[in-house]
Amino acid sequence: MLGLIPLRRLLCAGLCGILSVAAEPALEISVWEKMSVYQSAEAERELERLPEASTQHAVRERDFCAAVVHLDQQPLSESRLDDVEKRLQALIEVEGNDEIARASRYLLGRIAQIFRAEPDILQAAEYFRGLVEQPGPGIWGEQARLKLTVLTLYALPIKTPAERLALVESYAVAARDPIAVRDIHRLVARAILFYNLLPERALKHLLQADEIGGLSGTQAADQLVQIGELAWDEGKEEMAAHYYDRLSKEYPRDPRIFTMQQRLAGKPTPARGEVVNGR
Amino acid sequence: MGAKSKGGVNTIWIVGGCYLIAALVVLFRPGAMLSSDDRTVIRFSHWQAEAGPREAMDALIERYEELNPDVRVVQLDVPGRVYTRWVRTQLIGETAPDLIEFGGGSNDIVPRFFEPISKYVDEPNPYNEGTPLEGMRWRDTFVDGLNTPSSYIDRLSNYYAVTMCSVTLRLFYNPDLLEEITGRREPPHTYEDLRRIQEEVAAYSARAGKRVSLYAGCDYTGEIMIEQLLARAGVGVGFELDRFREQGSPVAQMAQEYMRGHWDYRTPALFDAIQNSHEAAPFFRPGFQQLDRDAATQEFLRSQALMFITGTWDATTLKTMAPFEVGVDHIPWPAKSDHSIAGRHYWSPVSDGEANTSMPFYLNKQSKNKDVAMDFMRFVTSLEGNTIWMNKSGWNPSVRGVELLEDLKIFKHRFKGYQIRSSFMRGFGVETREVWQRLTYHLTGPDGGVEKFMEVFEDEFPPALRKDVESNVRVLYLSLRRDVPSLVALATLDRLVGHSDKEVQARKIRESSQNLTEAKMYEAEVVLARGPAVADPLP
Numbered sequence: 015m016l017g018l019i020p021l022r023r024l025l026c027a028g029l030c031g032i033l034s035v036a037a038e039p040a041l042e043i044s045v046w047e048k049m050s051v052y053q054s055a056e057a058e059r060e061l062e063r064l065p066e067a068s069t070q071h072a073v074r075e076r077d078f079c080a081a082v083v084h085l086d087q088q089p090l091s092e093s094r095l096d097d098v099e100k101r102l103q104a105l106i107e108v109e110g111n112d113e114i115a116r117a118s119r120y121l122l123g124r125i126a127q128i129f130r131a132e133p134d135i136l137q138a139a140e141y142f143r144g145l146v147e148q149p150g151p152g153i154w155g156e157q158a159r160l161k162l163t164v165l166t167l168y169a170l171p172i173k174t175p176a177e178r179l180a181l182v183e184s185y186a187v188a189a190r191d192p193i194a195v196r197d198i199h200r201l202v203a204r205a206i207l208f209y210n211l212l213p214e215r216a217l218k219h220l221l222q223a224d225e226i227g228g229l230s231g232t233q234a235a236d237q238l239v240q241i242g243e244l245a246w247d248e249g250k251e252e253m254a255a256h257y258y259d260r261l262s263k264e265y266p267r268d269p270r271i272f273t274m275q276q277r278l279a280g281k282p283t284p285a286r287g288e289v290v291n292g293r
Numbered sequence: 294m295g296a297k298s299k300g301g302v303n304t305i306w307i308v309g310g311c312y313l314i315a316a317l318v319v320l321f322r323p324g325a326m327l328s329s330d331d332r333t334v335i336r337f338s339h340w341q342a343e344a345g346p347r348e349a350m351d352a353l354i355e356r357y358e359e360l361n362p363d364v365r366v367v368q369l370d371v372p373g374r375v376y377t378r379w380v381r382t383q384l385i386g387e388t389a390p391d392l393i394e395f396g397g398g399s400n401d402i403v404p405r406f407f408e409p410i411s412k413y414v415d416e417p418n419p420y421n422e423g424t425p426l427e428g429m430r431w432r433d434t435f436v437d438g439l440n441t442p443s444s445y446i447d448r449l450s451n452y453y454a455v456t457m458c459s460v461t462l463r464l465f466y467n468p469d470l471l472e473e474i475t476g477r478r479e480p481p482h483t484y485e486d487l488r489r490i491q492e493e494v495a496a497y498s499a500r501a502g503k504r505v506s507l508y509a510g511c512d513y514t515g516e517i518m519i520e521q522l523l524a525r526a527g528v529g530v531g532f533e534l535d536r537f538r539e540q541g542s543p544v545a546q547m548a549q550e551y552m553r554g555h556w557d558y559r560t561p562a563l564f565d566a567i568q569n570s571h572e573a574a575p576f577f578r579p580g581f582q583q584l585d586r587d588a589a590t591q592e593f594l595r596s597q598a599l600m601f602i603t604g605t606w607d608a609t610t611l612k613t614m615a616p617f618e619v620g621v622d623h624i625p626w627p628a629k630s631d632h633s634i635a636g637r638h639y640w641s642p643v644s645d646g647e648a649n650t651s652m653p654f655y656l657n658k659q660s661k662n663k664d665v666a667m668d669f670m671r672f673v674t675s676l677e678g679n680t681i682w683m684n685k686s687g688w689n690p691s692v693r694g695v696e697l698l699e700d701l702k703i704f705k706h707r708f709k710g711y712q713i714r715s716s717f718m719r720g721f722g723v724e725t726r727e728v729w730q731r732l733t734y735h736l737t738g739p740d741g742g743v744e745k746f747m748e749v750f751e752d753e754f755p756p757a758l759r760k761d762v763e764s765n766v767r768v769l770y771l772s773l774r775r776d777v778p779s780l781v782a783l784a785t786l787d788r789l790v791g792h793s794d795k796e797v798q799a800r801k802i803r804e805s806s807q808n809l810t811e812a813k814m815y816e817a818e819v820v821l822a823r824g825p826a827v828a829d830p831l832p
Contacts, residue, residue, distance in 0.1 A: 043789060049782035052404040052775065079785075086778035113788060117781060128773050153784055160808050168815035174830045193801050197808055204809075207536050208816055209828045216538075230802065231445055233809070236539055243538035267437055269644040269712040270540045284532035284640055284711070289555050 041065070041072075042079040054086035078105055078114045082121070085129070095129055116154040119145055123161065135169045146185075156194040159185055163198050167205040175209035196226035200237070212292045217244040235265045242274065247286065330365070335666045336390035337654065338369040338383075340376040345609035349685035356681060357672050364665055384657070391660040392670065394652060395454075396443070404779075407655040409451035413667045414439060420675030425694055431455075431671065435691050436706075441649035451799070454653035455670050457679075458688040459706055461645045462517065464624040465608070466600040467593070469617050470505070473497075474599065480620060484627040484635060491576055494599060509598035510581025511589035515737065516719065517602055518577075519570045519729075523717040525626055526566035528640045530556055531714050541714030548721050548762050549817060551755075554825040558747065558754070562638035563717060567736065567743055569627060569635050574737035582734060590614075605704045609687035621703045642710035650691035722761025728753045762817055769814040776807055 041064050048057035061083050067076040081101035084094065102118040109115050123141030126134040142165070145158035163182050172178045179202060186198040203219035206212070220241050229237055242257035258274040276283045341347065347370050354366040369390055371379050377396075383389035384406045395402065414432035421427050421434060432439040432452065436459060439445060444454045468478040474490075474497040481487040491507045498505050508514060531541035534550045542550060550556055558567060578592065593601040594615050601611065602624055612619045626643070627636035660666055672678045679692040689697070689704045697705060719726045732753065736746035783800045786792060792800070819827055 043786065046782045046786050046789070050779050050786060052779055054778065082778050082781055082785075090774070117785070121777070121781065124777050128770055128777070152788065157804070160804075161811075164808060164811045164815060168812065168819055171831065175828055193805065197805050200805075201808060201812055204537065204812055207538070208819075210536075211828075213538075228798075228801075229805075231440065233806065239540055240538040243535070243540065247538075265440070267440070267708060269708050269710065272644065272709050272711065273540055284529045286535050286538075287533035290534060290536045 041067070042075055045079055045083065049083065049086060054083065057083050058087060074105065074108065074114055077101060078118065081105070081118070085121070085125070090129065092131065095125055099125060111148060111150045113150075113152040113154075116145060116150050116152050120154045120158055123158065127161065127165070135165055139165050139170055146188075153191075156189060156191045159189055160194055160197055160201075163201055167201060175205070175211060179205060179211070192226050193228060196223045196228065199223040203240075207290070210290060210292050213244055214248055217241065217248060220244065235261060235268055238264070239268075239270050246277070247291070332363050332365040333662050333665050334365045334367060335392070335660075335662050335669055336367040336369060337392035337394075337666075337669070338371055338380070338390045339394035339652070340371055340373040341394075341606075341652070342370065342372055343606055343610045344613045345686035345688060349682050349688075352681050352685045353673050353678055356678070357669055360672070361668070364669070366669055387659050389657050389659065391657050391662055391666040392654045393657055395655050403446060403453055403655065406658055407453050408658045408660075408663060409453055410455070410656055410667065411452045414452045414455065418671045418675055420672050420677065424676045426676055426692075431674075434693055435650055435674070436693050437650050439650070443651075443653040454655045455674055456650035456691045457652040457654070457673065457682060458686070458691050459650045460605045460689070461704055461706055462602065462604055462624060463608075463704060464600055464602055464622050465593070465611050466620045466622065467596055467615075467617055468620045470596050470599050471620075474505070478620075480622045481625050482622075483631050484625050485631050485633050487625045488635075490599070495575070504578065504597065506578045506592070506598045507576040507600060509589035509593040509601040510577030511584040511586050512582050513586045514589050514602055515577060515581050515733075518573055519733065519737075520716060520718045521624075521626060522569045522573065523563060523566045524713045524715070525643055526562045526638050527715055527717045528643065528711050528713060529638060530560055530562050539714070541712060544715040544720040545765060545813065545817070547715040547717070548758055549820045551758060552762065552820050552824055553827060558750065565635070565638050566717075567746065571736050571741065571743050571746070572635070574741065579739060582737070605689065608704065612687065621700070623703070623707070640711050642707065644708045644710035644712050645706045652691075721758055722764055724757035724760040724764070725754060728757045759821070762821060766814055766817050766821070769810060773807065773811065773814070776803070780804060780807070
């Protein structure tokens with residue numbers, strides 16, 4: 015089994031082990047690798063074959079790995095979820111804010127939000143808010159911030175769309191990871207349009223997202239079109255032309271370039287109706 | 294008794310002999326245990342049973358083996374009806390071929406069983422050396438840059454397949470019969486021309502005493518007709534309700550806009566499309582909805598139908614089997630430019646789609662010869678290989694710079710035009726599709742009519758649409774659940790072994806994509822719960 019693990023990873027894992035007193039982190043690596051490519055049954059078999067963890071730290075790594083593997087098995091029953099919750103809670107009781115604990119808290123939030131047959135979004139939001147408000151290691155604070163953003167925009171019991179957006183705009187200010195900031199801008203822009211609020215606000219958020227960059231594929235092409243279309247609706251023709259120019263260069267086969275060409279040639283084109291113009 | 298015993302012995306000998314021969318064939322076939330042929334064997338599977346592709350693949354194999362004498366390539370063509378089940382069984386049994394044509398990038402098969410090929414498609418294709426494509430990244434040599442959902446899978450942030458061809462819908466017609474009926478061999482170029490020909494066809498049928506239809510009819514061609522009439526009329530509707538500024542709402546969004554009360558089938562453009570569908574019913578023979586595609590093919594080949602609307606995948610079959618020269622042209626649809634009542638809501642031209650390429654081949658994770666398998670794919674999608682493919686299959690190429698045969702130029706994607714972003718007939722889900730299938734005869738049957746159809750349809754469509762939206766939400770929950778452990782695993786691997794910047798970036802793209810999916814899922818839930826009152830304050 016060890017022969018299958020790339021040498022670079024083994025060296026890295028060895029180094030991590032020396033530096034962080036993690037005596038046996040390499041043992042779970044192949045399990046995590048299988049999990050990362052959706053091979054959950056194979057991951058479970060691999061986990062069962064691992065030698066017993068010998069140090070306290072190794073046991074903690076093993077228990078976390080086992081909880082995630084267990085979460086990914088079929089059938090996904092409520093009793094399985096209860097069991098995974100217990101395992102994660104146990105990890106948090108030992109140490110509440112190291113990286114494993116934070117990942118566990120994030121997972122508890124996700125279980126409440128999307129795994130349970132009856133989602134408990136209030137409980138999910140509580141887990142996410144806890145991670146956002148308490149600094150700690152790992153990516154989990156920023157991940158939780160994005161999940162809290164989505165819940166605040168659509169699902170939590172907040173009186174008006176305007177209040178939802180005001181809350182979320184404050185999350186973007188506090189975010190540190192540029193990708194998280196970008197994604198919050200994108201989510202806010204989408205919610206503005208969903209609730210039929212002023213489109214020019216959506217344009218501002220998308221422009222900020224564009225400044226951060228990093229999108230690729232369909233999402234990148236869609237964002238260029240969105241900015242171009244919002245700018246066009248706002249009468250910012252130069253800006254619209256600039257973004258369509260980028261679309262033509264980066265995605266020359268995108269059929270949506272045609273509409274802009276028609277507009278620039280002064281030909282009639284279909285237009286958006288009053289019902290989505292936010293006024 | 295003795296004779297019986299002798300017969301039994303003979304039977305044993307015959308059976309044993311057959312077994313021995315079979316075993317020898319298996320053990321001595323190239324690449325097998327006892328074979329003296331020590332070439333590397335790679336196998337690929339597909340379901341293209343139409344005339345053309347199999348012969349083209351044979352020619353590609355022959356040329357590839359000539360260039361690579363140490364490799365043997367085996368083609369497995371499996372009938373479409375059993376293909377998906379066959380592939381699943383082979384994958385689970387770990388006996389699947391090295392390369393697999395597979396449809397549908399959104400389920401669990403791709404990440405579980407297929408290898409990401411980003412590292413391959415980011416490098417130049419060596420078989421393009423000495424051609425204008427030399428030095429270009431392999432993926433950039435495809436007409437769509439492999440930017441098609443079956444190749445680049447957004448949620449997995451990787452390229453998984455390379456494609457062989459591109460396909461479009463076209464009008465296939467019988468020029469001899471057209472001349473006999475109308476005195477002209479030229480096909481119709483506008484919907485109004487088409488309707489005039491329909492009148493001439495009806496007059497000819499009455500005069501000649503034999504039934505001829507304008508279009509070959511079956512459930513499949515009837516559905517293409519109505520689907521296209523609605524979808525094309527819907528271009529303007531989608532633009533009008535383009536909430537997220539993407540130049541038209543995609544189908545899930547259009548379902549929500551319906552539930553928010555912003556359109557229905559009495560919206561003028563769509564009502565016209567319903568009217569047009571009713572008026573188009575006599576284009577087909579009576580009872581066409583009960584017939585299958587083979588019946589329509591036969592109707593066309595027997596000169597009982599003047600035209601056949603289908604995909605370019607049927608081109609070689611029709612051309613090979615027809616006892617007449619088959620003409621091909623664009624299908625005339627209603628258009629504003631016709632200045633007719635039928636076309637007054639139809640923006641044109643309409644693009645043939647995103648010019649996406651088709652027939653994706655995936656690399657089996659369990660393949661023992663991944664590099665060789667990808668080398669074969671490099672060859673078949675090189676300028677030389679894809680030219681062989683086109684010449685032998687009669688299917689359009691997926692690779693740039695392949696000089697199109699004269700009679701294939703008509704199949705080339707016309708991607709300049711407005712984009713159809715939503716279906717209004719079969720795209721919402723199984724429930725609404727079933728309603729359409731069950732009720733369409735009220736519109737197109739001999740006693741059908743627009744109001745007769747609307748009366749029953751307007752009762753049944755809204756609850757069916759609601760069920761489809763609910764079902765889509767359930768699917769999104771399942772898909773999100775499936776992704777959580779995988780993303781946690783990637784983040785944990787970052788912590789334990791340290792991923793490269795590229796790998797971290799790939800994870801972040803997947804996380805971003807997941808956030809957007811979640812937003813869309815909650816939007817659907819909000820619309821399901823609140824309908825037109827989405828933006829109102831909560832009570």
